Amino acid sequence: MNTQIFDTPEVQDFLRLASGLDQAGGNPRTKAIIHRILSDLFKTIEDLDITSDEYWAGVAYLNQLGARGEAGLLSPGLGLDRYFDMRMDAEDAALGVANGTPRTIEGPLYVAGAPVEQGFARLDDGSDANGHTLIMHGTVHGADGRPLPGATVEVWHANTKGFYSHFDPTGEQKPFNMRRTIVTDAQGRYRFQSIVPVGYGCPPDGPTQALLNQLGRHGNRPAHIHFFVSAQGHRKLTTQINIDGDPLVYDDFAYATREGLVPPLVERSDADSIQRNGLSAPFAEIAFDITLSALVDGVDNQIVERARLAA
Numbered sequence: 051m052n053t054q055i056f057d058t059p060e061v062q063d064f065l066r067l068a069s070g071l072d073q074a075g076g077n078p079r080t081k082a083i084i085h086r087i088l089s090d091l092f093k094t095i096e097d098l099d100i101t102s103d104e105y106w107a108g109v110a111y112l113n114q115l116g117a118r119g120e121a122g123l124l125s126p127g128l129g130l131d132r133y134f135d136m137r138m139d140a141e142d143a144a145l146g147v148a149n150g151t152p153r154t155i156e157g158p159l160y161v162a163g164a165p166v167e168q169g170f171a172r173l174d175d176g177s178d179a180n181g182h183t184l185i186m187h188g189t190v191h192g193a194d195g196r197p198l199p200g201a202t203v204e205v206w207h208a209n210t211k212g213f214y215s216h217f218d219p220t221g222e223q224k225p226f227n228m229r230r231t232i233v234t235d236a237q238g239r240y241r242f243q244s245i246v247p248v249g250y251g252c253p254p255d256g257p258t259q260a261l262l263n264q265l266g267r268h269g270n271r272p273a274h275i276h277f278f279v280s281a282q283g284h285r286k287l288t289t290q291i292n293i294d295g296d297p298l299v300y301d302d303f304a305y306a307t308r309e310g311l312v313p314p315l316v317e318r319s320d321a322d323s324i325q326r327n328g329l330s331a332p333f334a335e336i337a338f339d340i341t342l343s344a345l346v347d348g349v350d351n352q353i354v355e356r357a358r359l360a361a
């Protein structure tokens with residue numbers, strides 16, 4: 051039987067009561083958001099005739115999600131992070147703001163406080179036995195197209211098991227392995243040596259993967275490298291590049307792949323390239339230039355504040 055009570059004055063009054071709308075204290079914005087979400091949830095329960103058992107399974111699920119620290123992982127998995135990017139893109143389009151390099155989601159695994167290096171950094175500590183050397187480099191350009199000396203390029207990525215330092219369940223990685231902040235040189239260039247990362251997979255026994263299983267979806271990302279790029283007079287860019295050729299480049303559970311963010315990866319095995327990079331074995335090379343967008347009316351109108359680990 052599908053009980054229909056949502057639209058009664060009794061339920062509508064109850065929603066306002068539960069959301070504190072009849073109280074003088076509290077935060078009006080919180081009240082408005084809770085009133086809307088609670089109303090949508092009540093309506094969903096009625097429309098889909100959600101059972102008590104289903105509801106309490108959901109409550110238990112939220113507790114598991116928090117206990118495992120996976121709320122920030124389910125979020126991109128359900129496309130919410132991508133949705134916020136779509137909204138920022140649309141906001142820019144409406145304002146006539148041009149973006150050079152496309153934004154894409156931050157993800158949950160950034161750590162503040164990485165070592166700062168000038169122009170060049172070695173990201174890996176050489177301990178990943180399966181590591182294939184990667185040389186990545188490019189120029190950071192301003193909104194006017196000119197190179198930007200002194201821009202900061204924060205970069206972070208996974209190892210060959212798809213694990214990030216500070217979040218590695220094996221405990222193998224030292225703090226800030228494969229995390230650096232590189233300051234661009236006088237020509238606006240950044241350059242780093244690291245190893246080619248491998249794609250991330252959600253913890254197979256975790257609540258995010260459990261829900262994805264219910265949706266018939268996988269929980270894997272293609273290999274990728276994250277960036278925050280900041281410079282005077284410009285908006286902070288949050289983006290990633292994918293490793294070209296990864297079979298999941300266009301099948302990312304977190305929906306972060308975008309046109310313009312899959313630069314070619316070139317294998318270099320000639321003696322000259324190896325020597326010029328101070329290496330002793332073949333390596334992969336990625337060239338990737340970055341163009342920032344200008345401040346809007348003198349401010350970064352899209353800066354994102356969120357809880358982030360700092361070490």
Ligand code: MBD
Nearest residue numbers: 126156157158159250304
């Ligand atoms: C990641 O490495 C990541 O970038 C995202 C978005 C989600 C999970 C793991």
Ligand code: FE
Nearest residue numbers: 157159250276
């Ligand atoms: Fe990532």
